[in-house]
Amino acid sequence: MTLTQQDIITILQAGSYPTTQKALSYYQQKQKYPIYPFVEVRKVQSDSNTTDVQKTSIDQTFEIRFYMKYTRPEAVEEADRLATENEILRVLEVADIEPAGIIYFESKSWNTSLIDDAVYGSRSVLRFTVKNVDTTGGSGLIGSGDQIELDSTGTPLSIQMLGLTTRKGFSIDTHYDDDRHDVYDPNHLIAFGEFTVTYEQTTAIKAVVDSISASGLTTNGKIIRGGVATNLKFYVGQTTTNGSYGEVEKATTTFYATTTW
Numbered sequence: 001m002t003l004t005q006q007d008i009i010t011i012l013q014a015g016s017y018p019t020t021q022k023a024l025s026y027y028q029q030k031q032k033y034p035i036y037p038f039v040e041v042r043k044v045q046s047d048s049n050t051t052d053v054q055k056t057s058i059d060q061t062f063e064i065r066f067y068m069k070y071t072r073p074e075a076v077e078e079a080d081r082l083a084t085e086n087e088i089l090r091v092l093e094v095a096d097i098e099p100a101g102i103i104y105f106e107s108k109s110w111n112t113s114l115i116d117d118a119v120y121g122s123r124s125v126l127r128f129t130v131k132n133v134d135t136t137g138g139s140g141l142i143g144s145g146d147q148i149e150l151d152s153t154g155t156p157l158s159i160q161m162l163g164l165t166t167r168k169g170f171s172i173d174t175h176y177d178d179d180r181h182d183v184y185d186p187n188h189l190i191a192f193g194e195f196t197v198t199y200e201q202t203t204a205i206k207a208v209v210d211s212i213s214a215s216g217l218t219t220n221g222k223i224i225r226g227g228v229a230t231n232l233k234f235y236v237g238q239t240t241t242n243g244s245y246g247e248v249e250k251a252t253t254t255f256y257a258t259t260t261w
Contacts, residue, residue: 003060003097003130005041012039012064015091018083036069036121037084044127056136062128064088069121077121085110085124092128105131148197148255149222150208152231157208158224162250163198192232192257195223201241201251209253212236220261232257 009026017024025038041064048059066084070077089108112124135141146161170186177183199205212219213236222229235256243249 003062005043005062007097008041008062008064008092008128009039011091011095011097012041012088015087017087018080024084034067036067036119038067039088040065040067051136054136055141056134058132060130064126064128066124066126067115067121069115069119081112081122081124085112085126088126097130105133143226145224145227147222147224148195148199149224149229150212150219150234150236152222153220153261157205159197159199159205161197161199163252165196167194167196168192192259193223195255195257196252197255198250198252201243201249206251209236209239209251213239213253218258221255223257231261233259233261 005028009028012024012026025035027038027040028042030040030042031038041062043060044063045061050057050059066081066088068077068081068084089110092106092108107129108126110124110126112122115121115123133141134143142161142164144160146164147158148161150157150159168190170190171188173185173187174182175185212234216235218233218235220231221234222231224230235258237254237256239251239253241249241251
């Protein structure tokens with residue numbers, strides 16, 4: 001995990017900001033003789049590392065400090081401030097800043113106060129924390145690079161996995177022989193895998209999943225784990241959904257792999 005202050009500045013510079021005073025300037029240190037408006041990006045604490053037997057978490061915390069001086073009516077300046085803060089949040093949200101195949105979490109919160117000196121203006125501070133989670137042993141954790149893809153040879157649809165249950169291999173029947181010993185008999189074989197995937201439900205995903213399921217036909221798809229794809233033909237089985245007010249609706253679908261392609 002190598003996110004730097006300059007990385008964040010590069011992300012912020014891609015934004016389209018409403019301020020009409022001057023173009024924003026970006027700095028990695030506190031300004032002694034400031035020229036408004038400007039942004040400081042500071043790493044405000046050293047990286048923290050938490051490890052247990054299953055996973056390793058690394059936290060990085062930055063502050064993005066946006067300073068502006070009021071030279072127009074306050075209502076106009078405040079509207080520009082809010083629009084600038086929203087744009088900063090937007091470009092951070094759309095930026096792909098995490099390492100591939102690793103879970104990441106972000107928290108962002110603004111805190112705004114008036115500048116307490118001869119300058120009439122405001123100082124807004126966005127505390128920006130990135131948490132990367134990887135497995136301690138190097139495998140076995142659902143991450144941002146884990147997806148199931150449908151209709152790979154048409155218009156592909158990638159679905160981010162939020163949860164995954166896989167069944168594969170033989171089922172086993174047991175019986176006793178004449179000496180009263182357990183005997184294990186391999187029975188039905190799941191050769192390529194049965195994948196039960198939980199994901200965030202969207203209109204686009206629902207339409208594709210429902211269409212393939214209703215057709216009763218297989219679709220060329222992929223299981224992608226940690227950036228490595230396996231090409232499989234799937235039947236799309238039953239889907240259950242779960243949602244509540246104020247939360248995203250999640251769906252769980254079972255995909256039955258029949259062969260490779």
